[in-house]
Amino acid sequence: GGREDVEGERREDWMFQDWFRDPLRSSQQRQIREFYKNVKIAWRMPNGCWHRKAFKRLSTDSSDRLSFTMVKPGQTNGAHADGPVATEVISVSDYYERSGRSLTFPWWPCVDVGSKDRPTYIPLELCRLEPGQRRSAAAVGSGAEMIKASKEEPAEKLSICKMAAEEIVEAVEESNCGKVWDVEVLKESLSVDGRRKPPPMLAFGKDQALYPGEMGSWTLKGISFLEPEHLKRWAVVSLLNAGVHPFVQSLIGSMQRCGMRVDPPLHIYEPHSMRRKGVDYRSGGGGGG
Structure with missing residues (x-):
């Protein structure tokens, strides 16, 4: 079965039945938080008006397990109330059901649009992304930050492997x-x-070797290769609908700064153009590597 959503389109609920059945791992939480941070979302209020705020984080618990304290209906919550105000602890899903907005997917998490001290939880199924927003590379963080956000700690990986082994x-x-x-x-x-060997020293264009450290991390900023090669024949295949030419120009600029000579790509294959001849990239330049 399905129902009409706020945009008037047919939404088949069975398509979302298995979403978030398994709790999100901490690495997945970090990825979502970094990618959607400060993205504007909207949800419909009981009076029919749309309320808009920026995405902050995704809740770790589902709507039916996430609870908060609220004043009981009929109680006075003012500064001049006589005596203590009666409160109750209620889950997010029960709160929306009480207000006549029952959730179809109560096991989904909530979007937190508040602060860490005063969170404001909105069920994910009631939210929509505001159209017309653009996300730049700087908005989602640098490559190092993206890798850090997607990494998994050894203990977490071990726990996932044990769960998979139990199922097998x-x-x-x-x-x-x-x-x-x-x-x-x-x-x-x-x-x-096992035994751990010391990491090798890396030789570049200067009269010194680079020690990458115990964590195996280094940077090519301001460094040229020891024996840079000449890249003569190469092509680019992109499976994305977005234009790939800015990336190609940035890649060429990074290789040139490391001392390489780079000829323009022979072809650039994109979904909307099965075969496109190389664009003039001989000017080099480009963004950071």
Whole structure:
């Protein structure tokens, strides 16, 4: 079944049944927070008006598990109230059901548009993105920040692997495949002996070597390659609908700053143009690498 949404389009609810059934990992939370930070969202108020605020974060709990304290109906919440004000703890989903706006997906998280001290939770299914907003590369952070936001801690990865192993063990036991194939699947992780070698020194164009550190991180800013090559024949394949030419120009500029000679790409393949001849990139330049 489906229903008419606020834009008058048919929305099939069954398409979203499995969304957020499993809790979001902390790395996924960070990615969402970094990408949608300060993006304007809107939701309809009970009086029919639209309210707009900036996205701050996504709640870790679902609407039916996220609760807050509110004044009971019929109570006075003013400075001159006589005696203590009666309050109650209510979940977000129950609050909206009480106001005649029952949630279709109460297991979905909420969008927090408030501050850390005073959060304001809006059910995700009631929100929409304001049209006409543009996201630049600077808005979503640098490459290093994006990598940091998407990383997973070892303990978190181990927990995910254990959960997957338990599901596999359960499936093997139910299907009796273990006895048929004489296969045993363990839930516990194995410990192996190993040794850690020191990271290698990296030689570049200058008379010195670069030590990348224990974390394996370094930067090419202000560094040229020891023996830069001449890139003569290459092409670009893009699966994105957005134009790829600014990226190509930036890439060429980064290679040239490292001492390489780069010829223009032979072809640039994009979804809207199966074959496009190279654009004149001989001027170099471009953005940062």
